[in-house]
Amino acid sequence: MAKVSIPREQxxxxxxxxxxxxxxxxxxxxxxxxxxxxxxxxxxxxxLLGLVAFxxxxxxxxxxxxxxxxxxxxxxxxxxxxxxxxxxxxxxxxVALITMAILIAPPEAAGQQPAGRQNPPHWLFGVLGxxxxxxxxxxxxxxxxxxxxxxGNRQVLVLSGVHxxxxxxxxxxxx
Numbered sequence: 001m002a003k004v005s006i007p008r009e010q011x012x013x014x015x016x017x018x019x020x021x022x023x024x025x026x027x028x029x030x031x032x033x034x035x036x037x038x039x040x041x042x043x044x045x046x047x048l049l050g051l052v053a054f055x056x057x058x059x060x061x062x063x064x065x066x067x068x069x070x071x072x073x074x075x076x077x078x079x080x081x082x083x084x085x086x087x088x089x090x091x092x093x094x095v096a097l098i099t100m101a102i103l104i105a106p107p108e109a110a111g112q113q114p115a116g117r118q119n120p121p122h123w124l125f126g127v128l129g130x131x132x133x134x135x136x137x138x139x140x141x142x143x144x145x146x147x148x149x150x151x152g153n154r155q156v157l158v159l160s161g162v163h164x165x166x167x168x169x170x171x172x173x174x175x
Contacts, residue, residue, distance in 0.1 A: 001147070002167035005156040010170075011036035014067035017169040022079050022147050024165030027071030032080065034061055035070065035149060036157060051143070052091055059084040071166075083146050090135045097128040 010016050012033060020027040034057060058080045072079060105122035147161035 001161045002164045003150070003158065003160045004162050004167040004170050005152070005158050006170055008036040008152075008155060008157055011070060011157065012068055014069070016071055017166070018071050019163070019166045019169050020073035020076055021070050021159065021162045021166050022076040023073060024163035025073040025075070027073050029072045029074070029077045030067060030069035031063070031072055031077070032058065032061060032070055033068035036068075052088065054149070055084040055087045059088055079147070083142050086142050087139060090139055094128075094131060094135060097124065097131055101125050101128050 006016065014030055018027045019025070101122060101124040104124060145161070147159060147163075149157055150160040151158035
């Protein structure tokens, strides 16, 4: 897997080579032209919110865009969308479990228990702990193994995990 800097203008105009960014095959779909729009608003607030905002955008902006966007083959057309479902739904379930555990768990009544005796934690905290142990490693593997944007500025977008044929074609065109 390679890392490549792509001029944002090439994403918007659709002048990227028709090579799938994931596998290097012939690409017949262009998707996600919005990744070319530079926005640091979410990253400045919180990197985690920026990450979830990016995958939420991918989830809801997943239509073929015609000429603009990143090139994907038929096999990888839904590559980012599948990963977005895992990441976004996982975080939604995590937040929902935390909220339910806080709202449903009975508060400790101060001074109402005999000395040395504690109530066991509510069972939802156990479910929450199991979900975190299952989801967080899955999230890390899905996020870090995916072809994804990892940086850039107003002129270029840096993609990590792209196929080497795509990276070579972009580098030879812009160089």
